[in-house]
Amino acid sequence: MNDNKTPRERASAMPGPVDDASAAVRTLHYNVDDRPFIVIWEVTRACALACAHCRADAITCRNPEELDTAAGFDLLDDLAALGAPRPIVVLTGGDPFERPDLAELVRHGSEAGLTMALSPSVTPRLTSDALVELRAAGASAVSLSLDGATPATHGAFRGFDGVYVSTIQAAETVRDAGLRLQINTTVTRSNAHELPELLRTVIELGAGLWSVFFLVPTGRGDHLTPLDAAEVEDVLVWLGSVADRIPIKTTEAPHFRRVAVQRAEAGGDDPPGYVPGPLGLQLRAATLPEPSVPESRPSGRRIGGGRVRPPLDVNAGRGFAFIDHVGEVYPSGFLPLSVGSVRSQAFTEIYRTSPLLRSLRDADQLKGRCGRCEYRSICGGSRSHAFAVTGDPLAEDPTCVHQAPEGAS
Numbered sequence: 133m134n135d136n137k138t139p140r141e142r143a144s145a146m147p148g149p150v151d152d153a154s155a156a157v158r159t160l161h162y163n164v165d166d167r168p169f170i171v172i173w174e175v176t177r178a179c180a181l182a183c184a185h186c187r188a189d190a191i192t193c194r195n196p197e198e199l200d201t202a203a204g205f206d207l208l209d210d211l212a213a214l215g216a217p218r219p220i221v222v223l224t225g226g227d228p229f230e231r232p233d234l235a236e237l238v239r240h241g242s243e244a245g246l247t248m249a250l251s252p253s254v255t256p257r258l259t260s261d262a263l264v265e266l267r268a269a270g271a272s273a274v275s276l277s278l279d280g281a282t283p284a285t286h287g288a289f290r291g292f293d294g295v296y297v298s299t300i301q302a303a304e305t306v307r308d309a310g311l312r313l314q315i316n317t318t319v320t321r322s323n324a325h326e327l328p329e330l331l332r333t334v335i336e337l338g339a340g341l342w343s344v345f346f347l348v349p350t351g352r353g354d355h356l357t358p359l360d361a362a363e364v365e366d367v368l369v370w371l372g373s374v375a376d377r378i379p380i381k382t383t384e385a386p387h388f389r390r391v392a393v394q395r396a397e398a399g400g401d402d403p404p405g406y407v408p409g410p411l412g413l414q415l416r417a418a419t420l421p422e423p424s425v426p427e428s429r430p431s432g433r434r435i436g437g438g439r440v441r442p443p444l445d446v447n448a449g450r451g452f453a454f455i456d457h458v459g460e461v462y463p464s465g466f467l468p469l470s471v472g473s474v475r476s477q478a479f480t481e482i483y484r485t486s487p488l489l490r491s492l493r494d495a496d497q498l499k500g501r502c503g504r505c506e507y508r509s510i511c512g513g514s515r516s517h518a519f520a521v522t523g524d525p526l527a528e529d530p531t532c533v534h535q536a537p538e539g540a541s
């Protein structure tokens with residue numbers, strides 16, 4: 133493109149099917165060097181399930197070295213002291229419901245002005261009473277995992293029979309408790325073909341957001357088969373084509389933002405030069421037309437409404453950080469390079485000063501195709517996939533097919 137604008141400026145001024153008619157990618161209106169947009173805190177690794185792709189390699193008992201309630205309060209106070217706009221805090225695991233002080237943590241964060249969300253496992257602990265208590269404590273949203281369109285596929289991921297039905301019921305319980313529902317789906321070779329059916333299910337469940345995660349081979353997930361780069365592109369382009377039906381975010385596939393910009397540049401069509409592969413053709417063939425999606429969701433509102441909520445420009449260490457159960461800080465939960473511990477240093481200080489996080493926030497330090505890419509400032513590639521394959525967190529993202537045109541920068 134021959135204008136004087138940077139890719140970031142083009143992304144935020146792109147005509148097309150976007151929610152405010154002015155952006156293909158949402159960018160933060162503050163300096164991400166100063167504060168994250170979202171912090172994921174793994175409050176425990178304990179979990180009753182044994183999911184095939186668990187990042188945490190969850191265990192059945194809580195680790196006595198976990199951050200305790202007082203240390204958790206200190207962490208939340210540190211985040212709240214940033215002032216508005218304060219980060220969103222997601223309590224994850226393992227299963228956060230394994231912690232008896234969960235409601236206390238939620239209440240403390242919420243009263244300090246933080247937006248508190250939860251990412252529990254679907255176990256007998258996830259009861260209506262527990263969710264109502266957490267809602268009363270100030271929790272705003274809950275995400276549940278649904279990795280298959282059938283009980284067999286989802287059960288195989290989760291390692292338990294019957295968990296598909298439990299998840300569908302839990303989704304209803306979450307909504308009934310007045311909490312916003314997010315559905316998380318991990319995509320691998322074994323379930324990618326089920327995405328169109330999953331889309332219908334996620335919409336029918338009344339979810340406000342579908343988070344599609346592209347498997348990074350860490351934890352128990354290292355024996356599952358991730359998609360190759362061409363298949364990832366097929367999925368991202370397909371997700372772009374259905375993003376008017378429900379808000380969609382991707383995890384460990386920031387090039388969804390590159391696809392969003394390219395689709396906007398193409399007037400809502402496929403990115404220039406894209407030719408669907410076998411998976412892309414399969415996804416298109418299995419996608420029912422929009423009118424077949426119910427107008428009225430279970431929650432009584434139309435989610436997508438024919439308008440697209442542009443993906444948000446955050447990435448590992450750049451608006452995003454992960455804190456593990458013993459207080460170590462990472463750029464993401466899938467990038468196992470600790471940048472410090474909240475036991476010895478305030479999280480906010482670690483986030484602002486860590487040399488690794490600072491380099492991850494500097495798109496000009498990226499290498500290979502990402503370093504030459506005209507979209508690097510609004511994408512940056514999955515640093516976790518780069519590290520998993522090369523051992524270098526700044527290397528090119530091997531899950532992206534994009535080749536910058538000659539002379540692009």
Ligand code: SF4
Nearest residue numbers: 502505511512513532
């Ligand atoms: S080459 Fe890297 S920066 Fe460019 S779109 Fe792909 S992943 Fe993003």
